[in-house]
Amino acid sequence: MAVFRGKASEAGEAKVAGERSLLLGIGISAIGIGMYVPFSLVFFHHVTGLSFTLVGLVMTVTGVAGLAFMPLAGSAVDRFGAKRVNLVLYGIRALGFALYPFAGSLPAFAAVALVTALADRSFSVVQQSLIGEVARGAARDRLQASTRALQNAGMGAGALLVSGVLALWGTGAFTWTAWANSLAFALAGLLVGRVRPVPAERSGPSAGRPAAGYRMVLRDRPFLGLTAANFLTALGYSALSVLFPLYLSTWLAAPDSLTGAAFTLNTALCAGIGVLVAGRVRRSGARRTRSAALGALLFAAAFAGQIVLGTLRPGQSATLVALLVIVVVYTLGELVHSPSGGALSVSAAPEPVRGRYLATYQLSYSLATALARTLPKGEWWWKSAVLGTLNIGAFFPLLFLSAYRLPGGVAAVLGSAGPLFVVGLAALVLGERASLRTVLAAVVGAFGVSMVVLTADAALDLVGVVAGVVSSASMAAGTVMTKRWGRPEGVGPLAMTGWQLTAGGLVIIPVAALVEGAPPALDGDALLGYGYMMLINTGIAYWLWFRGIGQLSATSVTLLGPLSPLTAAVIGWAALGQALTPVQLVGMAIAFGATVAGQLAAARTPQSFSSSEKNDRNISMDLTDGRVRR
Incomplete structure (x- = not known):
């Protein structure tokens, strides 16, 4: 329950007004996401009655449109504030999932999916901006770590929940899970609405005027360098779901069940010790740049370990132990890099144009995820x-x-x-x-x-x-x-x-x-x-x-x-x-x-x-x- 505290235990960390409500809302929202993301194609097929081909095509097109919408979401944050835009996106997602069971035709499904995809793709930008709006200093790092832990735990719980529901009531229960998602997003919005932003820090008479827009972002070469570096690191985040199963089956000829075990271990560690690891890094006094770099180095160490293991190919017991160590090192890299990298991007963004800066930064994650899902294989x-x-x-x-x-x-x-x-x-x-x-x-x-x-x-x-x-x-x-x-x-x-x-x-x-x-x-x-x-x-x-x-x-x-x-x-x-x-x-x-x-x-x-x-x-x-x- 330490995640839901209202005060920081470390000295010097300011209290975040409404922190418990914010984190509880994020957790409930993550449960809703976990109820459909692992089964998205099957989920929407059963909810709408459309063919898998049409559902897949619509999801691809609307997903691309959502990426193109992210810069506009950043502009909206700078104009109206992250909290207002966050609540609007929660409302759109709640309405979208409430309407999905009635979207039985292709035009209706495409329209609902497009609006919902715009909100889904933009949500990470707005949520990061909201953390910057409600917290300062080390409190941002704490919120970043707590958010990631809750998202992992919530998505895992949501996936288990919908699996149990389907086992009991069959595919007809997908409609009820759609409405449960709608309720989860609505409740999350109500809870997040209780958080209160801290007063803006103004360094001059024009500090609150975002006149430069994206021109200012494109001229900020250090920030663009940070974004480019994050794109490479973000590929590491996708490795466990994309490259690791391929590595096990083609290089080690290991059973597919090990992939599920690796996912389970990664999720359990992220949810269970994520806040503790981030707190330890924060108390060590390490700069965010150094801790983010340490996380990237741990990713690199995990990948190097896979190369060594695939080259040496020891006995079965040694291979299992080595795989356990590799997954733990990979997860530690994730836990060290995520809060530091996220807080670093928020702090590097000037407050009047924070939304635009974070929209640019979050594109590195979205593009890396899209690329990693369909990487070429072999001769391709x-x-x-x-x-x-x-x-x-x-x-x-x-x-x-x-x-x-x-x-x-x-x-x-x-x-x-x-x-x-x-x-x-x-x-x-x-x-x-x-x-x-x-x-x-x-x-x-x-x-x-x-x-x-x-x-x-x-x-x-x-x-x-x-x-x-x-x-x-x-x-x-x-x-x-x-x-x-x-x-x-x-x-x-x-x-x-x-x-x-x-x-x-x-x-x-x-x-x-x-x-x-x-x-x-x-x-x-x-x-x-x-x-x-x-x-x-x-x-x-x-x-x-x-x-x-x-x-x-x-x-x-x-x-x-x-x-x-x-x-x-x-x-x-x-x-x-x-x-x-x-x-x-x-x-x-x-x-x-x-x-x-x-x-x-x-x-x-x-x-x-x-x-x-x-x-x-x-x-x-x-x-x-x-x-x-x-």
């Missing part, structure tokens, strides 16, 4: 690196180099020659025999694009021409090899897209740093544009592109390429008032006609599909079928 590490380099890492730098050095639309014409590269590579690698009509469609399409984009100031430059040709060849090779390799079993196009974007980004970052230096500070408009390019123009666009490669032949996909400059010309006419000449209009008609003709020609060629592509086709049928399986 190097395959993802190759595809990411061809489709993104080499393609984009060469494309922009060509565009800078070739004025007058020449770069776009070179890019429209990509289908010709794909036709040749598909014949060599995939055995796709292109008809004469397909080849003519590619040539005529490139000619039509040239009529649209070429201007009087067009000029040739050797470096630009080489860059344009190589960029087209790189994208063509990436398209063909994506078709050739398909996807590993059980991995969807969204995960494949993430692998390739990550690999391509890692190739581009050092090139951009060497050529252009550090990125400039971004204002609000630039951040909105950057967010649009990340989510819509890159993430969703590439997801659709790779999904299309799984559904169609490589030639069919690449013959859609000429539509890109045509779309740009139409947008320029509609949004910017740019005039289109008769020659451009004729060129657009030629390019569009060639695209349609190429698709018709490619459709007559029989296609074979790998197992992953057949899975894509089944998913597509699920999405287009008007009936919903129950």
